Amino acid sequence: MKKILVVDDEENIRELYRIEFEDMGYTVTVVSDGIQALDKMDSDKFDLVTLDMRMPDIDGIETLRKMKEKDSALPVIICTAYEEYKQDFGSWCSEAYVVKSADTSLLRETVKKILG
Amino acid sequence: MEALEKTELSILSEISHISNSAIDLTEKLRRIEEVVVRGMGKDGASVFLVDQSGKTVTLVAAIGLNQESVGRMSFPLGMGIAGWVAEQKVPLALEDPYSDPRFVYVPESGIENFKSLVAAPIMDEERCLGVIFVLSLLVWQATSSELTLLTTTANEIAGVIKSTQLIQNIQDRLSELSTIYEIGMALTSTLDLEQLLSLIAKNSVQSLRAQGCTIRLVDIPEIPSRKTFAAYNIAGNVIMDIDARIGQTVSDRVAREKRPILIQDAHQDAALCELLAAGACSLISVPLLFREKVIGIITVYTRDESRPFRENDLQFLTTVASGAAVAVENAAMYERMESLAMEARTRAQELAILNDIGTAMSTTLNLDRLLRIILTAATMGGTGLGFNRAILLLTNERTDMLQGMMGIGPTSWEEAGRAWGEVSSKHKSLMEWIQTGELFEHRDSALNALARSIRVSLTPAEGVMALTVLNKRPYNITNASSDPLVRRELRDALAVNSFATVPLIAKDRVIGVILVDNMFNQRPITEGDIRFLTMFANQSALAIENAIIHTNLETMNKDMRALHEQLVQSEKMAALGAMMAEITHEIRNPLVSIGGFTRRLAKNLQHSEEKKYIDIILSEVTRLEGIIHDNLSYIKEVAPQPVETDIAALIREILMLYEDELAQRRIRVETNFSPALPGLMIDAQQIKQAAINILKNAMEAMENGGTLTIRTYPSDAEKEAAIEFGDTGPGISSKAMHNVFNPYYTTKPRGTGLGLPITNRIIKAHRGRIELRNKDTGGASFTIKLPYGERGDKKPA
DSSP states (O other): OOEEEEEOSOHHHHHHHHHHHHHTTOEEEEESSHHHHHHHHHHOOOSEEEEOSOOSSSOHHHHHHHHHHHOTTOOEEEEESOOTTGGGGGGGTOSEEEEOOSOTHHHHHHHHHHHO | OHHHHHHHHHHHHHHHHHHHSSSOHHHHHHHHHHHHHHHHTOSEEEEEEEOTTSSEEEEEEEESSOGGGTTTOEEETTSHHHHHHHHHOOOEEESSGGGSTTOOOOTTSSGGGOSEEEEEEEEETTEEEEEEEEEESSOOOOOHHHHHHHHHHHHHHHHHHHHHHHHHHHHHHHHHHHHHHHHHHHHHHOOOHHHHHHHHHHHHHHHTTOSEEEEEEOOOTTOTTOOSEEEEEEETTEEEOOOTTTTHHHHHHHHHHTSOEEESOGGGOGGGHHHHHTTOOEEEEEEEEETTEEEEEEEEEEOOTTSOOOHHHHHHHHHHHHHHHHHHHHHHHHHHHHHHHHHHHHHHHHHHHHHHHHHHHTTOOOHHHHHHHHHHHHHOSSSSOOOSEEEEEEEETTTTEEEEEEEESOSSHHHHHHHHHHHHHHTOOHHHHHHHTGGGSOOOOHHHHHHHHOEEESSGGGOHHHHHHHTTOOEEESOGGGOTTSOHHHHHHHOOSOEEEEEEEETTEEEEEEEEEOTTTOOOOOHHHHHHHHHHHHHHHHHHHHHHHHHHHHHHHHHHHHHHHHHHHHHHHHHHHHHHHHHHHHHHHHHHHHHHHHHHHHHHOOSSHHHHHHHHHHHHHHHHHHHHHHHHHHHSOOOOOOEEEOHHHHHHHHHHHTHHHHHHTTEEEEEEEOTTOOOEEEOHHHHHHHHHHHHHHHHHHOTTOEEEEEEEEEETTTTEEEEEEEOOSOOOOHHHHHHTTSTTOOSSTTOOSOHHHHHHHHHHHTTOEEEEEEOTTSSEEEEEEEEOOTTOOOOOO
16 A cells, blocks of 8 residues: 655645545545654655645745655655746656646646556 | 413412311312312322322322222332332323333223323422322323422422321320220229120220220139120121130230230231131230239221221220229129129028028927928928928938938929918918917828838939938939939939939938929029028038937937836736735635535535536636636746747647537637648747637637637748637627737636736747737637747758
8 A cells, every 4th residue: 555645734635635545545644744744754654745835834845855865766746836836846856746726636647647 | 481370379279278178188189189180271180199008009089080990099119100209209291101111001090081191299308198190181291380380289288188197196186085085984884894895895996996806804703604705896886796716816915925916917927817717907905904913805806908907006905905904893893792792691691591490490309390390491482492392301320221201392383383372472481380380280292202202222322312411412413314323213203303402410420311302493403502401401400410319318218217117017016926926825725625625525416406506616616726827827927948849749739638628619620730840949838828828719709619720830931830720709809909918808707818918928938929810701810920949940841
């Protein structure tokens, strides 16, 4: 069973993604900020992370950098309400950039593509 | 003896009586002959006189001889009886003259009627003045007392001749003096040079009994109208033109040597054959000296060989010449003064006009109004320059061209008459015209259209207009049809054979050209006109330069304001962008939750009332997300990230994406992709976005279905790719046509109005353009045109 870590400060979104991914057959862990996410990485092993950009304390980009320091092979999908950084995700070493939408099909397809 | 003495006394008494009478010499001699013939009881008499040269004797009076011989019959001294007696100075009686070897018979003279003759020399001291003959029809052997009587009579005749000549000399002198006086009076009577020269010539000819007179004046450059020659020939009282070159060689020498020349006999000098050819055998040429300077030469000539000019004639003409010189100089001076005064008057008038025009020009800094004032001034009579038509052209430094700006003038004779009538009947000055605003009433004439169509490259080969600029000087074209400087197109356009151009020079730089002509009244354009026009052009050029600087400043000011506004706008947009980004984030998250969970609910509901409501929620969420997306796209400007892209593949991808929606809307798609298009260096994402916006627009236009035609083809000589979207909708209203690319403009109840503005912005960022038109067959057509760019290599076919 592949494991996904969902990082988002919005509780509703965490919940939505959790059930969507669980429906797809993955094991889902949710956290509400970057620090918790990095902690979780110490105690657990994940196959994929969906990472929000704007979060309190440390933002998504900082979190992403630290995650890649811990495990450079871990795929990360940036999942954000901002459209304007779309072209930059490659330089941040994330695997994909998905603009949040009520229609989660694009996100689900991207997850499926990465996890196989 | 007594009888003869008595006769002698009576003859001498009668001769002295005749001598005191007031008749001329030949008549006196004839009467004396009568007295002698009667007194001596003979049948005829004749008198020969030695002429001025002293070399011949000529018959001057005769009784009993053929009267036609009088004045004709003459003998050289020593020849014939008359010549012999005149030379030997002794009396001679011949009973039978025909047998005498000294006798020379002149046929038809009448001498053959007489048998015998007696001749006596007429002596004045030692000088022989002539010979008197007494003739007898019968054979007559003269007695010595008869011979003495004739000699005494001859002496008396000498006295008569001398006294008569003396009187004649005095009379001549008097007449000369009175002529000189008359000439002097005449010379002061006029200041008109022509008239004066004519007077001098006429009086000189009459006084000297000459046949002609020429007066040459030394050229005075400042009086162009002044004639070099005045030539007169008198026949009766009529003055006729004669060849003014007569005596030119001589008068040239007179001018050089500053002294008079008298030629008594032109036959003596081979260099004077031209005189003979002109029929003159003797001439006098005298310089007209004024303060030691030769101001002219007067020459008189005669054709009368028996009366060549003498020293006293020369003195007479010299006297006349000295008076004439002063008079001529006075007249010339007067003419010079007059022309100076005229020039001063013209200048003053011109300055007044220029001043008026200057005042008029200073009323505006608006270039169009200024040009109108300038051209009106150039074409106005009275207070203007009075040309028929005027065209003003300005140089364009950027394109190096001369460009027609405005033309003023009537286009036909009728209009010319009307316009001039109008102006003169209203008696308006330029300022009045400006003040009433009448001047600026727009009258679009054919000439103005012609003027505005003129474009001339500033190269010498372009002819007179370009040369006016390049050489910075005016041109007065008097015969355009044969002038190599005038190009045919210009001549045909202007339809005149003469015109003038002057450069508009401001601060040493040619800023344009004024062209004028007198198409209607055909008045020739003079050098004076050109000079005045040049002054006018200089003044105009400064005014135009000022207006242009002013306009440039205004434009610059406007540009600055626009730039400032743009800056404020972009600052606003940046602030708006930041705010939108915030709102987006704040709204998108809840929308994701709402939409995401609703979608989940929808999965479990089939065909129920609730399903319908849930679908409404979902579609509204989708719309809100769309609005957010459009706004963000519009606000942020992202530089294109070009990658080589196959346009056809890109379009196919989009069509695949919208396959369902197109089918739902019952829209058929026809495509035609040109294989000739190369791969384009474009940002595929952005172009896709742009194309989708157009596609959506087309779909919405075809509410009840239709056909969407998409074709691609090379355009603009294979330098750009065209992507054309044609629909079969209602087309675009003219109002929409101007607004579709303005943000937030929409004709749809649910649109954001940002789709096409975003498209436009993307295409512009790719240095392309969008063309929008209504098709002839109905419906609208959008064409995106994208340049091939640097790597736009043509695909191998």
